[in-house]
Amino acid sequence: MKKNWPMLVVDDEDVMCESMTAWLREDGYPVDSASNGQQALELAKSTDYAICFVDLKMPGGMDGIETMMELRRIRPEACVIIITAYAAVDTAIQAMKEGAQEYIVKPCNPQEISMLVARILKLKKLQSENAILRKKLSRHYRHRDIITKNPRLEEILALTQDIASLRSTVLIRGESGTGKELVARAIHFSGDRAERPFITVSCAALTETLLESELFGYEKGAFTGAAAQAKGKFEQADGGTILLDEIGDVSPKLQADLLRVLQERRFYRVGGNEEVEVDVRIIAATNKNLAEEVKRGRFREDLYYRLNVIEIPIPPLRERREDIPLLAEHFAQRISSELGKDINGISGPALKLLIAYDWPGNVRELENVIERAIVTCRNGVLDEQDFSWLQQPGSLENWEVPDVSLDELERRAIIAALERKHGNVKEASAALGIDRSTLYDKLKHYEIAR
Amino acid sequence: MNALYLVAIGSVTEGALEWIENAAAEWFPLPLQRLPPLSIPEAAYDRKRGQYQSVEIMKMLAQYAPSNSSRDSRVLGLTDVDLAIPMLSFLFGQAQLDGPVAVVSLCRLHQEFYGLPADESLLRQRTVKEALHELGHTFGLAHCSDPRCAMSLATHIELVDAKEEQYCERCGVRLVRRFAQPGGKV
Numbered sequence: 001m002k003k004n005w006p007m008l009v010v011d012d013e014d015v016m017c018e019s020m021t022a023w024l025r026e027d028g029y030p031v032d033s034a035s036n037g038q039q040a041l042e043l044a045k046s047t048d049y050a051i052c053f054v055d056l057k058m059p060g061g062m063d064g065i066e067t068m069m070e071l072r073r074i075r076p077e078a079c080v081i082i083i084t085a086y087a088a089v090d091t092a093i094q095a096m097k098e099g100a101q102e103y104i105v106k107p108c109n110p111q112e113i114s115m116l117v118a119r120i121l122k123l124k125k126l127q128s129e130n131a132i133l134r135k136k137l138s139r140h141y142r143h144r145d146i147i148t149k150n151p152r153l154e155e156i157l158a159l160t161q162d163i164a165s166l167r168s169t170v171l172i173r174g175e176s177g178t179g180k181e182l183v184a185r186a187i188h189f190s191g192d193r194a195e196r197p198f199i200t201v202s203c204a205a206l207t208e209t210l211l212e213s214e215l216f217g218y219e220k221g222a223f224t225g226a227a228a229q230a231k232g233k234f235e236q237a238d239g240g241t242i243l244l245d246e247i248g249d250v251s252p253k254l255q256a257d258l259l260r261v262l263q264e265r266r267f268y269r270v271g272g273n274e275e276v277e278v279d280v281r282i283i284a285a286t287n288k289n290l291a292e293e294v295k296r297g298r299f300r301e302d303l304y305y306r307l308n309v310i311e312i313p314i315p316p317l318r319e320r321r322e323d324i325p326l327l328a329e330h331f332a333q334r335i336s337s338e339l340g341k342d343i344n345g346i347s348g349p350a351l352k353l354l355i356a357y358d359w360p361g362n363v364r365e366l367e368n369v370i371e372r373a374i375v376t377c378r379n380g381v382l383d384e385q386d387f388s389w390l391q392q393p394g395s396l397e398n399w400e401v402p403d404v405s406l407d408e409l410e411r412r413a414i415i416a417a418l419e420r421k422h423g424n425v426k427e428a429s430a431a432l433g434i435d436r437s438t439l440y441d442k443l444k445h446y447e448i449a450r
Numbered sequence: 451m452n453a454l455y456l457v458a459i460g461s462v463t464e465g466a467l468e469w470i471e472n473a474a475a476e477w478f479p480l481p482l483q484r485l486p487p488l489s490i491p492e493a494a495y496d497r498k499r500g501q502y503q504s505v506e507i508m509k510m511l512a513q514y515a516p517s518n519s520s521r522d523s524r525v526l527g528l529t530d531v532d533l534a535i536p537m538l539s540f541l542f543g544q545a546q547l548d549g550p551v552a553v554v555s556l557c558r559l560h561q562e563f564y565g566l567p568a569d570e571s572l573l574r575q576r577t578v579k580e581a582l583h584e585l586g587h588t589f590g591l592a593h594c595s596d597p598r599c600a601m602s603l604a605t606h607i608e609l610v611d612a613k614e615e616q617y618c619e620r621c622g623v624r625l626v627r628r629f630a631q632p633g634g635k636v
Contacts, residue, residue, distance in 0.1 A: 019505045019535030025547040027603060028592030107539040111605035
C-alpha cells in the first residue's frame with residue numbers, strides 16, 4: 001500500500017536529503033530527492049507525489065515558497081510540507097497562506113513527523129475512496145441512461161455485462177446517434193477497469209498525422225511545435241479502455257499501426273525510438289459496414305478480424321419504436337429540469353407523431369427534437385404543435401427533388417445546415433441528425449470549407 | 451565471503467556486541483565477525499545540537515562495506531553517542547534500506563537517559579530489538595504494522611519496549627525467503 005504514496009524531499013543540503021530519504025524509505029515509501037526547486041519540478045512532472053517535503057530556505061534559484069507554488073501547479077493533489085528552522089516560522093506561516101498544507105520546524109520529534117505523515121495519508125485514502133465511490137455511482141447512472149424495453153437491445157445490455165471484465169476487443173456497429181459510445185461506457189464502467197480511464201478518440205475528426213500523434217503521443221522535437229514530450233490517448237488510457245470511434249475512417253497507414261497495437265499492446269511515440277507498452281482494452285465503433293469496406297479494399301482484413309472479436313450491433317431507433325415513448329419521456333424530464341422549465345409530459349397525439357417518424361439521426365435526433373420542443377413549449381405539456389416542424393415522411397410528398405445525385409443532395413444539405421447555423425458544426429450536425437464526427441467526415445469527403 | 455560484521459564505534463562494551471551476536475545468529479545464516487573498534491568521526495559532531503549526525507557515521511561504515519562479490523554482507527555499527535539527522539531530534543538507529551550499512555545508538559536505550567536507575571537486562575533487550583530492526587532494514591524489510599514485531603517503527607522508548615526480541619511471522623518468512631535467494635528482494 002505504501003508503494004502507492006511516493007514522496008519527494010527538496011533541500012539544498014545533501015545531508016538533509018540523504019537522511020530524510022533514508023528515514024522515509026525505512027517506512028516503506030518510495031522516495032526521491034532534489035537539491036533545488038528546478039530539479040524538484042522536473043521530477044514532479046513524471047511522478048505523482050503524495051507528499052513533498054520542501055525546505056523553506058534554498059539559496060540561489062527558486063526558494064521554498066516558489067518551489068511549493070510550482071509543485072502545486074504541476075501536482076495540485078500533492079500535499080506540500082514546508083520544512084523550516086525556528087527562526088523562520090513567520091515565513092512558514094506565509095507559506096501556509098500560499099497553499100502549503102503543513103509546516104514542520106526542524107529538528108522535530110520522530111513521533112511528530114510520523115503522525116503528520118499518517119494523518120495526511122489517511123486523508124488522501126479517504127479522498128481516493130470518495131473518488132472511487134463517486135465513480136461507482138456514475139457507473140449506475142450510465143447503466144440507467146440506456147433506456148429500452150426492446151428485447152434485442154436488452155440482450156445487448158446483458159452481453160455488455162458478460163464481457164465487461166474481459167480484455168477482448170469489441171466492435172460496436174450502429175448508425176449515427178444509436179448510442180454506440182453509451183454502450184462502450186456501459187462495458188467499461190461495469191468491468192474491472194471501471195476505476196481506470198475511459199478515453200474516447202473520434203477517428204473521423206482528425207487528419208492522419210494529427211490522429212497519429214493524438215493516439216500515440218510524440219517526443220520532444222518530433223515535429224514543429226512539439227516543444228515537449230506528450231502522451232497519446234493510448235498511454236492516457238493505460239489500465240483502462242480506449243474507444244476508437246468511427247474506426248472505418250482510419251487511413252491505411254494508421255490501420256497498420258493500430259493492428260500492431262492490437263497484436264502487441266506496444267507502440268512508438270511519433271519521433272520516438274523507445275517502445276511504449278500499455279494495458280488497454282480497445283473498443284472500436286463504426287457506422288460503416290466494415291465487412292463491405294474490407295471487400296472493397298478500403299479496410300484491412302486482418303485489422304477487421306482483430307477488432308471484430310466481439311461484435312455488438314445496435315439497432316436503429318426505427319427498429320425499436322417501442323422505446324420511443326420511454327426515451328421521449330426520459331429526455332423531456334431531464335431536459336426540462338436542466339432548462340428550468342415546468343413540463344408535465346408529452347400528449348398522446350404528440351407521442352403518436354414521434355413513434356411514426358423514422359428518426360434517421362436515431363436517439364440523438366430524438367433528444368435534440370425534444371429539447372427544441374421544450375424550448376418553444378408554452379403550455380406545460382408537449383403536444384403536436386410543439387413538433388409541427390418535424391418533417392414527417394408524408395410532408396415531403398410535394399417537395400420537388402432536384403435532379404442531382406444523392407451525394408450532391410447530401411452536400412447541399414450540409415452546406416445549407418452550416419449556413420443556417422453560421423458555421424457552427426455542433427449545431428449543424430444536430431440539425432442534420434448526425435453526430436459531429438460524421439459531419440467532420442462528410443466535410444472532408446465533400447471538401448466543404450466551414 | 452558473505453558475513454555480518456559488527457563494529458563498536460566509540461566506547462561500547464564487548465558485552466553489548468555479544469548480545470547482538472547471540473540474537474543475530476538465530477536469524478541470519480551468515481558468519482559473524484567483529485571489526486576493530488572505530489573512533490567517532492569528527493565531522494559527525496553537531497556542535498549546535500550536541501548530537502552526532504548519523505549520516506556521517508554511516509558514511510564511515512560504508513568504507514567497510516563489502517564489495518559486490520559479497521553482496522549479502524552487512525556492517526552494523528554500535529555506538530553510545532546520541533544520533534540525529536537534520537530533520538529529526540533523535541534516532542535510535544538508522545540503516546540503508548536493502549543496503550550494506552546500519553548503525554544503532556545505545557544512548558537513549560539506557561534507563562539513565564530518562565532519569566531512571568540503570569537496568570542492564572532492559573538495556574540488553576532494547577539493544578537486541580533495535581539491532582534486529584536496523585539489520586532487517588538492510589535486508590529489505592520496511593516498517594511492520596505489528597507493534598510486537600522488531601520491525602515496527604519506534605518513535606519513543608515505550609514503543610521499543612512494546613516490541614519483542616524477534617520478527618513477526620510475516621517479516622520472518624520474508625527474511626527466510628530472502629536467504630533462500632541470496633541477493634534477492636524480500
